[in-house]
Amino acid sequence: MSFKETPFYTFAPPDITIVAKDQAFRVHDYVLSPQSEFFKTALQSETKEAYERCIKISEIQPNVMTEVLNWLYRAPLTSPLDTGDTAFSTSSVAKMKEILQAHEFLQIKGATREYCKFIEDELQKLGTDPTVRHPREDGNGTFLTFHRNYTSNIAELLNEIYRSGCTVSKEAIARLIATISYDNNGNECRLSRFATAVEKLQDPDGRFFRDISLALIALRMAR
Template identity: 65%
Template structure:
């Protein structure tokens, strides 16, 4: 398994090996140590791994590590989120969360902003069907599964905790779309708020932005 080729390969050959699951992935110390405090400490320690230039990462799955390396090497990234009718499915949200957790474990800063962009893109596309007569420009969310509501709550909180945030416009659009069918405990907005209350470690800025968007929605009525 390998990650996407970048100009770094033209400068020097790999000088370390990452052991991830059953995979052995060659990499460059000058790329990893410059951006990861974890790798910097591991490769400068007096351990057997540092001496042999082989770093074991049992906590991370190979496919996730490849995504992390793509980011470290500045290779083109693709969104881990599904599109269309499967947007914010359990699989796609877990994939993004794993990638962000790997960045956090390896003490790599800055990736959250790129994944925030992927999230905003998905929010903009979700259910925005121009042929839907009920579409008022906010997005009808016709393909938005109610069962995925808690997934949006979770991934938003994870991204905010990584240090990024989505724009006020995107948050307002999300809240307006959630409120479109706000009738009863099974409505999207009710599910959203209930899932937010159950977050084990809620981010304060995240809650502030949601609250401001809800207040703006109420004021517009």
């Protein structure tokens, strides 16, 4: 179901237009303004946008705007993350980050919690879901690999979640660190890459850094 099929949309005719890049969306002031400070300011002040009832937003791609509108109109959401062993691929994480950043740009509160749940669900699968690439011994004594690029992808995505005001559970963080640190050859190259990725974050969130540090300390103490 898209936002245009929801009761909020069909209740009354649309009265404003949003133009994201080159795509126009006909939407409702009574839905957007109460949930977004950006739209509230644009539509309820003496501006050209308020007079013309048209807001142009070049910073957000049309497909991302559709995701935002789906949340605002309470359409059922699906995870932007891929499933299985590509959940934290570069393209998958980029889609999620775009959506989170769009909600931040539009000053929409509440949406991040739902997207955080999608991330938490994928983290909880690490080391348990046989469809996910993780350090798990199979019947032949070989080990599946946790893709080396995923360490920095996950670090960036989790930091984005924390910056938005949300957190993930200590259990999910512990599972992540345990999965990354496991290496059949007895070294810690993946864990080192992850720690380096965290250190190189351009705008690290203090709570994220704290939770990761505590998980690393707990891991070392358990060994």
